[in-house]
Amino acid sequence: MVLREEFEAVEGSFMLALRGKSLVWDRAGFTRLERAMRRACEWSQERDRFDRWMAEGFYDASRFVRDWTSHPNFPRPQPQQYHLDCLDRIDDLADWFFRGFHSYQEPHTWPDL
Structure with a gap:
């Protein structure tokens, strides 16, 4: 499962590239992570449930990525x-996951970043 691999920072994941030796913001990796997080939000909203590993991953991602890439020496992506x-x-996405709904008026389309 893509989301679990991203949250566990396995080889080739966005999270590993971000915090590993390379300190790289991998745009394709971010897109992969973001889409997997969005699918998980849709899945958990439809079923009104989620697994603990998902909750831990959403929490960690929502805090870690901002904190880690806000360091002045981190080579942030441009623009x-x-x-x-x-x-x-x-x-x-973390807000949507934990609340069970997103805060945008429907119909809402999540634009690619």
Whole structure:
């Protein structure tokens, strides 16, 4: 499962590239993580349930990515607005996951970042 691999920071994951030796913001990796998080939100909203590993992963991702990439020495992706939009997206997805609904008026389309 893509989401579990991302949250566990396995080889090739966005989370590993971000915090590993390379300190790289992998755009394709972020897209993969974001889409997996979005699918998990849809899944948990439909079933009104989620697994603990998912909750832990959403919590960790929503805090870690912002904290880690906000360090002045982290090579943040450019343009700056893209980076800020990505951080907001992770926050929005974590909010959706924990509340069971997102805060946008339907119909809402999640634009690609």
